[in-house]
Amino acid sequence: MASRRLRLLLLGYLGVFCYHKVTGIAIETDNKNVKAEEFKEAILSCKHKFSKGMSLRIEWKKIQSQEVSFVYYNGEFTVPPTTPICVVPNSAMTGTVVELSCKEAEGSPPSEYQWYKNGVALLEKTGTGSARTANITYTMNKKSGTLIFNTVSKNDTGEYFCVASNGIGLPQKCSMKRMQVDDLNVSGIIAAVVIVALVMALCGLGVLYAQKKGYFTKESSSQKSNSQSTSEKDFKHTKSFVI
Template sequence: ELALKRAHASIVLCSTFLSCFPGYFSVLAVVLRTSNNSPWTNEFDKIELSCLIDSISTTNPRIEWKKITNDGPSYVYFDKKISGDLENRAVIREPATLLITNATRSDTAKYRCEVTAIDDQKSFDEIVIDLVVRVKPVVPKCSVPKSVPFGKSAELNCVEEEGFPKSQYQWFKNREEIPDDPKTSLKFFNSSYMLNVETGTLKFSAVRREDAGEYFCRAKNDAGYAECPPQTMEVYDIDVVGIILGVLVVVIVLLCISVGICCAYKRDIKTCSFSKHRQHTLTINPVFLSKPIIH
């Protein structure tokens, strides 16, 4: 019972001491934090990767920054110098924050801030920051058929490969946005198209006369958007009667040619047979005429 009382008194004493001096033990360890572990910026803008030291007792800690990619980590700040991919494009803000002054798309990666404090009991700490550099789309490549027969299928394509994150696509007809689903708009309700916002493909299963017009595509992401120039698609009727008449004319012409060839072939055969018969007659008669007639 006496031992229990002494243990309880020790616990109370320790609790009282810690409550009165909460920072006493914290200064024996280096502790890092960041104000934003998933920052983003647009290409060519500046961005800050914050690495804040909450507690430390070492007066001159060693600070390092590493860029982590699929190929492994590489130094971007070492021995108090900016190096590697960020050379001449970054600075250190005391005590350990990394400021990139001109971000490029290749800077998208994870970055690790490491602080080593040899005079602290917990002498090492690190934080990882995931940086995304967004890239505005460039002008997309668009293909629009110039003319399509009424009732036939048609496909319009839009491609853009520079933007990051990956671009999504919108199509416009006569400056008006085409909805993803035609059934959501009275104006496009009877249209037969399917729009894929991920691939930029606009497909018509059966083109109507109302589908004729000027079309252009917009590629967009979080960094901005870009558009291709408008292109006109016309819808024309198929002349069924004309096609049938044309086919009949071709058939008649081919038939006439075939008949002519057959007649010519038969005429040549008859002429050849008559010539052979005549030649045979002429060669036999002189033989009989040359022999004397015996009575």
């Protein structure tokens, strides 16, 4: 199939941004409307004039829908983060270990993650003895995106979401999810244990009652009688056959 010729309309949105310390830079291109075959080479030109001694930095940016989708600078691509995937348990029991996770895989450089509870950013425990972080019962890792409660409490109930950012484009956040923390139902556990114990006790009493009434003895005697009757019949049959 013949190669499709694509008009790279995105190049119409491709901006050349020159960062400098002073004004007086002129920028132009040989072709503002580049055509190229799909999966083939495309050449974009950026000509610039500037005064000697100026500090110059050139970046290529792809802009779609007023958002920067990637930046090419110094031989490397930089890509803004995508919407992260957050894993938040719906419920948890007090005193247990609970882990929340947040991750996105498209950003370059890798994204850092910030967790929020009820719309307020959670503090990161620095270990410096700050009064604000002294009572923190969780561990937030901004590199991996994990939020771990070593002993979760009812005070940790709330709406959680995470924001991913890497300095390129706009930060992205996942949808808000609620985590409900409840006390362990001790009375329910005790009731269940009592019910199981009663059932086992009733079963034991039933077995003792059956033994006392001789149900197991009668069944054993019946099986023995049937066995003897079968043996006598077999003997008689064998004797008549020999004669």
